[in-house]
Amino acid sequence: GDSVTQMEGPVTLSEEAFLTINCTYTATGYPSLFWYVQYPGEGLQLLLKATKADDKGSNKGFEATYRKETTSFHLEKGSVQVSDSAVYFCALGSGGYQKVTFGTGTKLQVIP
Amino acid sequence: DADVTQTPRNRITKTGKRIMLECSQTKGHDRMYWYRQDPGLGLRLIYYSFDVKDINKGEISDGYSVSRQAQAKFSLSLESAIPNQTALYFCATSDSRTAYEQYFGPGTRLTVT
Numbered sequence: 001g002d003s004v005t006q007m008e009g010p011v012t013l014s015e016e017a018f019l020t021i022n023c024t025y026t027a028t029g030y031p032s033l034f035w036y037v038q039y040p041g042e043g044l045q046l047l048l049k050a051t052k053a054d055d056k057g058s059n060k061g062f063e064a065t066y067r068k069e070t071t072s073f074h075l076e077k078g079s080v081q082v083s084d085s086a087v088y089f090c091a092l093g094s095g096g097y098q099k100v101t102f103g104t105g106t107k108l109q110v111i112p
Numbered sequence: 113d114a115d116v117t118q119t120p121r122n123r124i125t126k127t128g129k130r131i132m133l134e135c136s137q138t139k140g141h142d143r144m145y146w147y148r149q150d151p152g153l154g155l156r157l158i159y160y161s162f163d164v165k166d167i168n169k170g171e172i173s174d175g176y177s178v179s180r181q182a183q184a185k186f187s188l189s190l191e192s193a194i195p196n197q198t199a200l201y202f203c204a205t206s207d208s209r210t211a212y213e214q215y216f217g218p219g220t221r222l223t224v225t
Contacts, residue, residue, distance in 0.1 A: 032212050043116070043202055043216030044155075089154065093212025100212050104154035 002027045006090045006103035013080055013110050021075040021106045023064075023090035031094035033057075033066050033073040038087040038105070047075075047088070080110045115139045116217035118203050124223045125193050133188045133220050135203030141215070142208055144186040146170075146178060149200040149219075158201075161186055162208070193224040 006023045013019060025031065032051045036044040048057035053068035062077045073090060090103040116137045125131050135144065146158040147170075157170030159178040167180055175197060179187045190197055200221050204214040 034212065041218070043204075043218050044214075045216070046213055049213070091212075099157070100214060102155040104152060 002031070002092060002094055002099070002101045004090050004092055004101055004103035006088075006106050009087075009105075009107040011106060011108050013108070015082055015110055015112050016079045017110075019075070019077040019080045019084075019108065021088055021090075021108070023073045023075065023103060025071050025073065025090070025092050027071075027092055027094050027101075029094055030068075031092040033064070034091040034093065034100075035062070035064055035073070035075050036089040036091060036102070038089065040086070044089060080108070082110045082112055084108060085110045114218065116203060116205055116215055118201075118217040118220050120220060121218065122221045124225065126225055127194055129193050131190045131193055131222070133201055133203075133222070135186045135188070135217055137184050137203075137205045137215075137217075139205055139207075139215060140183075141205035142183060143206045144180065145204040145206070145214065146176075146186070146188045147202045147204065148172070148197075149202060155202065158188065190222075190224075193222075195224045198222060198224045 003026045034049045035047040037047045038044045048059040050057040050066035056065045064075045087105045087107045089105045093100045119134045145160045147155040156172050161167045161180045164180050177189045202219050203217040206214045
């Protein structure tokens, strides 16, 4: 079945550091790929998405490129802020009933 | 006002008790979902509903039941709560026209003692 593997956290970075959170997936067909973010005490929010190979999703300075050849969708940001501290979930959507499969989440802590 | 609301936000209950978690949405979406979140396991799907008359089991439905009272309301019940159902529960919605983009409520933290 479909699965998503993302790097374990926590990831601790200093403010203005470069961020990469790795995500790889296994799926049949051509899934859509997503990053969701969960701030403390809140539900998940869609951060960005990509629906086909080579698409780049971007939002709030975060980017991720759909790489079919490496089955990856790594999240990057050039300069993180303390306010980016959260848990980040990679996810894929596929199937006729539109099931979403989530990774286990990566906690990011940004220190001043 | 929040688009997806969940009540209660926190609940402590005892083993064997029946408990209901409620979800309401004002987004006008036709699809609704219940997930549980456990540390290190991410989100796992309990039940999902594509409309009022279409309810389906997810990957971990044992010990849970649901009711879709209206397009905007989707309730999750634990018939006889057990300690390993202690978790954070999320309701989510989506529109059939924007596949896979789900909107989450703030969550209910449930503790079963």
